[in-house]
Amino acid sequence: MTAALASRHPGSEVGEVRLVLRDDGNNRRARFGVTYSAGTGPDTVFCKAEGLGEHRVLHRNNGNMFNEPDLFASGAPLPVDHPASYLVVIDRPAEDYVIVMEDVTGRGADPRDATRPMTPDQVAHGLRGLARLHSRYWGFSGETNPELAWVRTWAATEGFAGALRTRVPTGVERGIDLLPDEVRSRSADELVGLWWRYVESLAADPPTLLHGDAHIGNTYVLPDGDVGFLDWQVARRGGWSQDVGYFLVGSLTVADRREHEADLVAEYLGALELPGERRPSLEAGWLSYRASAAYGLAVWLSTLGTDGWQRRDVSLALAERYGAAFVELETEAALDRLRPCALEPLSP
Structure with missing residues (x-):
């Protein structure tokens, strides 16, 4: 998690990550609480990965599997409010990815x-x-x-x-x-x-x-x-x-x-x-x-x-x-x- 947050919070070191909420549906989603041994950063982060079973099949068939990670990884500006992306990892052969992103509820969303x-x-x-x-x-x-x-x-x-x-x-x-x-x-x-x-x-x-x-x-x-x-x-x-x-x-x-x-x-x-x-x-x-x-x-x-x-x-x-x-x-x-x-x- 330290590496994921480094681009936006240089010098911070994550001391502990704890699972706060998990919701597996169309995708796998989880909110994690974060504490720091050095520096500062967000109190929580949100992680998203590809869904399982029929959800993955549907995303493959509809051409939607990698759109979000590819979009965030592209660096293309999105001039509408959206969660900041900290880290994107894509594994195309395994049909999976993970995005570590902002938990927008931290801004009162x-x-x-x-x-x-x-x-x-x-x-x-x-x-x-x-x-x-x-x-x-x-x-x-x-x-x-x-x-x-x-x-x-x-x-x-x-x-x-x-x-x-x-x-x-x-x-x-x-x-x-x-x-x-x-x-x-x-x-x-x-x-x-x-x-x-x-x-x-x-x-x-x-x-x-x-x-x-x-x-x-x-x-x-x-x-x-x-x-x-x-x-x-x-x-x-x-x-x-x-x-x-x-x-x-x-x-x-x-x-x-x-x-x-x-x-x-x-x-x-x-x-x-x-x-x-x-x-x-x-x-x-x-x-x-x-x-x-x-x-x-x-x-x-x-x-x-x-x-x-x-x-x-x-x-x-x-x-x-x-x-x-x-x-x-x-x-x-x-x-x-x-x-x-x-x-x-x-x-x-």
Whole structure:
């Protein structure tokens, strides 16, 4: 641990490390208390490693296994609040890694999940952070940013779609009392097909660096109201609306989303640090945002249809929010306007 902390706390020597909390799920996570025999450093650190069993298989199949360690190891600046990385060790042959990182609760961070939604003002903070991140990498490629040449461009794959399609029916069944008729009446093929169309539509916008999994469960609120983002395992290159729609819809109650979403989308677009001619128009931005509900709906119905991946109350709350947005924002009609002739494979 002394070696891990040396880059940020030179001269410090760790005297004792004690396990405070361990949580093995999608990944293996642990919080450790740290005391020092010389110098000073953080009282706690957070460690993350690759998951086991079916979690590892899914991350391998989805291309997500090494995204977070590669991102932190790259040194690429991330102009949105996120945990500082002290040390990254990657073992590709063993399909494993470990990241020693900041425990953001040491800064008073309040990690959130769907059972504790944000206020519209907090969501506005998060959107301004995403705008800084997206602006920094707007239009980037492996040539403009060689340190990020490994980042995959968002694309729908049959491996991802097949996993969704398998679990969505169970998710619909479990959420039957919370989902609108327009969602309950659709087959898994239809819902995953709309997810597919949305992911493919991301190629129409200038690519940027996406967090890729910016739902509320990967966020925290700081004492000053700013919002940070955890778990960069699904980092991708693609259109901005995937981060914005996924974060905004899932982080607010349905009532707050209805009342504030138009202003919040405008807040994000206005915060982009881009020349006027490169900034998406309000009309185009609203259309892309409307279409984005197809992504969260399929993902959280699938998650609701699994056991042991997320708490049931969390999955239910998010399926309800994305389902309501899907209907109220007329997401399918928005997709038709984005890609009116899109066809997608639906069979394994």
